[in-house]
Amino acid sequence: MSLPPVPANKAPYTKPALTIPQQIARLQGEGMAIADQALAQHCLQHISYYRLSAYWLFFEHPKGHAGPRFKPGTTFEEVLALYEFDRTLRLLVLDAVERIEVAFRGSWAYVLAHKGSGHGYLDWQLYTEPQKYSENVGALNREVSRSKDTFIKHYWFKYAGPPQPPVWMASELMSFGLLSRWYALLKDRADRQAVSAPFTLDEKIFVPMVQHISTVRNICAHHSRLWNRKLKATLKLPKSNPSELANALNRTANDKLYNTLAFLKYLLDQCDPTNSWGQRLITHMGTLAAGRETAMGFPADWKDYKLWGGTK
Incomplete structure (x- = not known):
């Protein structure tokens, strides 16, 4: 099956893969509190960053918001509870x-x-x-x-x-x-x-x-x-x-x-x-x-x- 052509006005996907420590650092840098780093590492290893992202989307500010990605008080544990x-x-x-x-x-x-x-x-x-x-x-x-x-x-x-x-x-x-x-x-x-x-x-x-x-x-x-x-x-x-x-x-x-x-x-x-x-x-x-x-x-x-x- 042939793939559709890439539209001329769209850029190619170039996001790099992140290590689990880098994933944790990114989440913290965007405003998510992570009290238990070992738990976060375990979940990111066995559930995956991408799958969990469907749940922390609920805690994000709307697009266009100036400032941190996540709303105040967002924690990794709260995201995990929603996933469970x-x-x-x-x-x-x-x-x-x-x-x-x-x-x-x-x-x-x-x-x-x-x-x-x-x-x-x-x-x-x-x-x-x-x-x-x-x-x-x-x-x-x-x-x-x-x-x-x-x-x-x-x-x-x-x-x-x-x-x-x-x-x-x-x-x-x-x-x-x-x-x-x-x-x-x-x-x-x-x-x-x-x-x-x-x-x-x-x-x-x-x-x-x-x-x-x-x-x-x-x-x-x-x-x-x-x-x-x-x-x-x-x-x-x-x-x-x-x-x-x-x-x-x-x-x-x-x-x-x-x-x-x-x-x-x-x-x-x-x-x-x-x-x-x-x-x-x-x-x-x-x-x-x-x-x-x-x-x-x-x-x-x-x-x-x-x-x-x-x-x-």
Whole structure:
């Protein structure tokens, strides 16, 4: 793959690599207090300067500020605490997504399995755009060909075809992102609604929600910063039903993480009513320094809503 040409008005990248002592000296010179140099050296070695920079960005003055880079009182320990908060937050999100994803895979496979046969999902007439359908089949074929799973080896050994496995096997092989594309491409609203029914959400809400959660899952899986990230794939918010979810949403910050977490809580309650995930999230949010939850889109009264155990 050839790289795009460098625009004429841009300079080449010439920043030098810094040793860890030089990294520490730079941070201190820009206004960050580092009380424990040994801890800083350890973290810069095992986490890296660049990864941690995503967290100290929160403590920087806006661009154009005259003076030190960091706001008064910024410490390395505070940056590290924010990094650790985000790491645990990602694990909490992945825990919820895993259970929701498994339930979604099962629902999609069950609905499509009753389209004539286990291979009925391959009928192109079920889908809206032939080109995208063809791309989805190609992506599925690639995932099947890479699979080392015993059930696929058994399928190839015992059966003459089709080359694609039945839907209940295909649902286990597809990435979450690919599965969301197969689902979104379904032509018949009744089919999309049947898949979303176990989650008690209208398909108009459920389809973009699945695609959104796939994006968030990938952020977590790649260990990227999540806590105050601006999310491009925004959710479609229900107006009134289900009321427990609709009432708890922040409609002025739909590109922030709070609404994602609210959806995860609601969906998890549908597929695992005995879960304690919401309380674990509340406990974890209590470890975040006061006032920083607004950077995640949390309303001030979020814990008062029924979704989170309140009465509103």
